[in-house]
Amino acid sequence: MTWFEAFGWLGSILVVVSLTLSNLRRFRTLNLTGSVIATIYNTAIEIWPFAAMNAAIALINIYWLIRLHRERFVSRTYAALWADVSDDTVQHTLREHAAEIATFYPQFDGSAGDEGRHAFLIATGDVTAGLIVLRRTGPDSAEVELDFVTRAYRDYSPGEFVYRDSHLMSDLGLVRLVVPRGTSGDDKHFRRAGFVPGENGLVLEAPTG
Structure with missing residues (x-):
């Protein structure tokens, strides 16, 4: 040859x-x-x-x-659909991607109930591209329990859309989001979305003015 x-x-x-x-x-x-x-x-x-x-x-x-x-840079490509963690669609997504979620977020518990938690399915067209779960830690603060993106959309960071362009924080009355240390194995994803190192992990402050 x-x-x-x-x-x-x-x-x-x-x-x-x-x-x-x-x-x-x-x-x-x-x-x-x-x-x-x-x-x-x-x-x-x-x-x-x-x-x-x-x-x-x-x-x-x-x-x-x-x-x-x-x-990759157009907000309207994605939509953040508010749901309860116990909703069938959210639970189905958690089951379908259980192995990967356990790898990236070993401490996440999808059966812990809805109290103080907010779930957002990230959709593009009729396809679910990801799932974000927040847990309230105060009147205007929350922790990121889960920020999962499916393999097909991992290069396009729908999470950036959620944190930067979807008005999620203002709609929930949040001024501060925290990713506690040890929550995720991918800090680069959160840094791209605007999170910066803080005392207890990575922090995203809502813009003012």
């Missing part, structure tokens, strides 16, 4: 591997890389139908990557 044949095989392998990925950005990126390689290879050996097909796939992937990048 020549190096150029190996190059062609690489394109095919990348396209196949991309189909196993649930993360939208990674799927599109890997699929684009594979289709570009396949286009170059099939053009070089003059297999025009496959060259044209892979070129079209590459263009489709470019379109979706641009769209996904733009939607």
Whole structure:
């Protein structure tokens, strides 16, 4: 096998591997890389139908990557749906993603009841992209018990929409949110959303003025 044949095989392998990925950005990126390689290879050996097909796939992937990048910063892409923790939809989401939630939030207890807690399903279209659960610690403060995003939307941080653009804090009369130390294994997510280190963990203060 020549190096150029190996190059062609690489394109095919990348396209196949991309189909196993649930993360939208990674799927599109890997699929684009594979289709570009396949286009170059099939053009070089003059297999025009496959060259044209892979070129079209590459263009489709470019379109979706641009769209996904733009939607990453558009608030209207998401909606925060207020619910009780005991609601069937919330409990279904907790059951479906129980293993991952236990990994990221080992202390979270979805059966602890609704008192003092607020749950928000983060939806995009008719798809649930994530779930946030807050627990009141005072009249104008709360702790983040759970901030879970499904694999497909993990690159697009719907949590940032909730904390920055959804008016969640003002609607609940909150001026302070805290992520206690040891709550989550992903501090970077909260820092991107505006949380800063505080005495008891990461803190988000509501804007004033």
